[in-house]
Amino acid sequence: MDYETMANLISRTKTATGLRVTCTLDRRKYRLKKAVSDEEFKAINLKPDQFHGEWNYTIRPQSRGAS
Secondary structure, three states: OOHHHHHHHHHOOEOOOOOEOOOOOOOOOOOOOOOOOHHHHHOOEEEEOOOOOOOOEEEEOOOOOOO
16 A cells, blocks of 8 residues: 555544544655754653553643743
8 A cells, every 4th residue: 555545545534423534645855863852852741641651642732831
């Protein structure tokens, strides 16, 4: 299955209550293996999930006043 097909399948997803999912294929190139400092990582508002929190987590917005 190619990326276009996957994006089209995702874009057709709808929940039982009618919530629609949008999906856009981003073809830009990104730098690999970019180092993130401990300070930068601590600034991310991560909430680990109870099930495999090392893989599954929610990134929440910064609280007001955070930089």
